[in-house]
Amino acid sequence: MSKFQFPESIMSRPVYGTLEPRLGHAHLFVADAEGAEAILDLAKKDPGLMSSAHIIFIPRATGETYVEQLKALRPAQFYSGPSYEAALPRLRRVFSDASMGLQVYLSGTEGLMGQAQSEAMQAGIAPAAIQTEHRGSVARRMQCVHCKGITEDVMTDPFVCSHCGLNLFVRDHYSRRLAAYQGVCIDAEDPGNVPDPVELYS
Amino acid sequence: MTIQFNDETFRDDYTFRNSDWAVKRFPFPFHEDSYMYSVNMEQHRGGPEGSVYEKRFDVDEHYVSEMKDRAIVLADDPLRCQSLPHMTLAGWDLLELIMVSKSEDYPDLFELHRDGNTWRWINKPLGIDDTFTFLDETTLPFGPMEYITRQSQGDFAVLDQRDDMLWMDAGMVTTQADWSLDFDIGMNFFEWHAPVPKAHEMGIFKRALKFLLNIQQGAPARRLNWTMTVNPLLDTSPENYHKWGIQKTGLTAENIGQKQFLRVELQTFYRLPRSNALAFPIRCYLIAFEDIVSVPKWGRRLHRVIRDLPEELATYKGFIDNRPKMLDYLSQYDDGLPTSPGVWPDLDTEPALSK
Ligand code: HEM
Numbered sequence: 001m002s003k004f005q006f007p008e009s010i011m012s013r014p015v016y017g018t019l020e021p022r023l024g025h026a027h028l029f030v031a032d033a034e035g036a037e038a039i040l041d042l043a044k045k046d047p048g049l050m051s052s053a054h055i056i057f058i059p060r061a062t063g064e065t066y067v068e069q070l071k072a073l074r075p076a077q078f079y080s081g082p083s084y085e086a087a088l089p090r091l092r093r094v095f096s097d098a099s100m101g102l103q104v105y106l107s108g109t110e111g112l113m114g115q116a117q118s119e120a121m122q123a124g125i126a127p128a129a130i131q132t133e134h135r136g137s138v139a140r141r142m143q144c145v146h147c148k149g150i151t152e153d154v155m156t157d158p159f160v161c162s163h164c165g166l167n168l169f170v171r172d173h174y175s176r177r178l179a180a181y182q183g184v185c186i187d188a189e190d191p192g193n194v195p196d197p198v199e200l201y202s
Numbered sequence: 203m204t205i206q207f208n209d210e211t212f213r214d215d216y217t218f219r220n221s222d223w224a225v226k227r228f229p230f231p232f233h234e235d236s237y238m239y240s241v242n243m244e245q246h247r248g249g250p251e252g253s254v255y256e257k258r259f260d261v262d263e264h265y266v267s268e269m270k271d272r273a274i275v276l277a278d279d280p281l282r283c284q285s286l287p288h289m290t291l292a293g294w295d296l297l298e299l300i301m302v303s304k305s306e307d308y309p310d311l312f313e314l315h316r317d318g319n320t321w322r323w324i325n326k327p328l329g330i331d332d333t334f335t336f337l338d339e340t341t342l343p344f345g346p347m348e349y350i351t352r353q354s355q356g357d358f359a360v361l362d363q364r365d366d367m368l369w370m371d372a373g374m375v376t377t378q379a380d381w382s383l384d385f386d387i388g389m390n391f392f393e394w395h396a397p398v399p400k401a402h403e404m405g406i407f408k409r410a411l412k413f414l415l416n417i418q419q420g421a422p423a424r425r426l427n428w429t430m431t432v433n434p435l436l437d438t439s440p441e442n443y444h445k446w447g448i449q450k451t452g453l454t455a456e457n458i459g460q461k462q463f464l465r466v467e468l469q470t471f472y473r474l475p476r477s478n479a480l481a482f483p484i485r486c487y488l489i490a491f492e493d494i495v496s497v498p499k500w501g502r503r504l505h506r507v508i509r510d511l512p513e514e515l516a517t518y519k520g521f522i523d524n525r526p527k528m529l530d531y532l533s534q535y536d537d538g539l540p541t542s543p544g545v546w547p548d549l550d551t552e553p554a555l556s557k
Pocket of ligand 1: 222240242360370379381394396425
């Protein structure tokens with residue numbers, strides 16, 4: 001699958017690269033959905049790395065599509081879970097005894113990569129040891145600046161806050177701590193005048 | 203002079219007013235008839251007597267009412283004041299800086315008595331007399347940053363300095379020009395400035411950061427920033443924008459002189475001694491258009507600045523829709539005469555309006 005090219009944007013907006021094999025004692029992969037393809041591609045470049053790899057995979061809508069292929073890479077540890085929230089205790093446990101040589105590889109949606117990166121930073125993992133590669137959905141994880149609730153997988157601008165119900169426009173301003181973009185009320189100055197939602201990047 | 207503190211509101215019935223004294227000392231931000239972003243930084247070493255630049259932390263007639271407004275905002279939303287765990291020492295540094303400065307600069311209003319680590323702080327305008335142990339959080343009703351900034355006009359960002367970068371790791375932000383501390387906390391200098399148009403491309407933020415990283419203890423700096431606000435609303439937060447945004451649509455030719463305010467921030471920069479953090483007080487001053495035009499030079503100049511301001515800046519500052527109404531009003535106070543250089547009102551030397 002070809003990769004989506006995000007348009008140039010402001011300086012708080014994250015940019016993603018391509019996962020490259022790195023030297024390290026241990027390799028942690030966290031991926032959701034099509035993010036599996038980035039792991040498969042990396043394993044082609046350096047199959048030996050998998051013997052010290054731990055893959056945490058959340059298939060989401062891809063179901064069984066990638067599970068067997070990932071297992072066939074024969075990583076030292078493999079986990080497939082139903083959601084990021086469900087995988088989080090495991091992720092925290094892995095980060096809690098991460099040694100200096102740990103390399104972290106994140107791939108898939110912005111929401112997955114952002115949250116795992118924020119978790120890694122809180123655990124004290126050096127930013128230089130973390131790589132990211134975007135694959136799959138271009139949906140955004142949005143924080144409502146008014147009620148502070150997070151709406152996952154936002155695909156349109158504007159959208160309705162899943163917590164307080166306000167109509168929000170999608171900003172490019174991004175908080176790495178929250179792993180979220182900012183949503184701001186679109187009809188504050190003209191209540192009820194909400195434009196039709198348009199798909200992101202269309 | 204002794205200050206008469208106003209009893210006034212910055213919300214609902216908006217009874218906020220500037221006295222003649224406050225109008226004359228207003229920090230008018232335009233030193234010429236046009237405006238563009240620049241690295242407009244200078245040393246903060248006092249200024250003309252009575253001006254807002256004279257003291258380290260200016261206290262004026264709005265002090266007591268502004269502190270009441272801050273308390274209302276914080277009761278409503280405690281996230282407006284946050285400090286990441288490693289910033290507590292910087293909070294004590296800030297508390298010391300403000301207590302020492304205010305007690306020295308306004309001895310009739312504030313007193314600080316230090317006996318080793320046992321400190322007694324007296325704040326007469328707010329009726330506070332507290333004794334506490336310096337560097338012991340358990341002896342104050344709030345964390346040190348929150349304690350002192352509940353008693354100091356203006357917002358405060360406290361920046362951690364590491365890896366040749368500034369990080370917004372603590373702050374008290376209730377009088378902001380539409381940005382969110384809760385969203386921005388933890389960001390670096392380039393990230394929190396990301397939404398600003400043009401300035402990145404102009405290289406302004408790179409140069410400004412270099413300047414800030416080199417600020418030394420005892421050698422503070424300052425700059426001005428400005429925007430526009432309808433009604434004297436201090437808390438123009440993104441958090442509450444869905445409530446106050448509608449007020450921007452209430453301007454008419456009849457009420458614009460009273461309802462439209464120029465909002466100026468006197469921003470200062472202090473290196474803190476123990477933590478090596480940078481304190482960034484952002485003091486907000488509001489003035490109604492009708493008070494600005496009472497100074498002929500300022501009326502002429504404001505008209506020209508607003509008229510010629512690039513569209514991107516007027517959009518970013520949130521007044522692009524109201525600009526035509528502002529210009530209709532302000533043009534009445536511009537007779538085309540030249541203006542004297544500099545920001546001062548020059549009431550004795552500038553000609554009266556001739557139209
Ligand atoms: C370290 C202290 C500083 C902090 C904490 C700070 C913070 C901020 C914040 C939060 C914004 C609003 C951004 C948004 O739209 O969300 C802003 C705007 C801005 N800042 Fe800073 N800033 C600092 C220093 C400086 C310096 C030294 C300059 C010097 C040029 C500068 C220039 C600007 C400009 C030009 C804007 C746009 C303002 C407007 O057009 O109204 N800042 N700043």
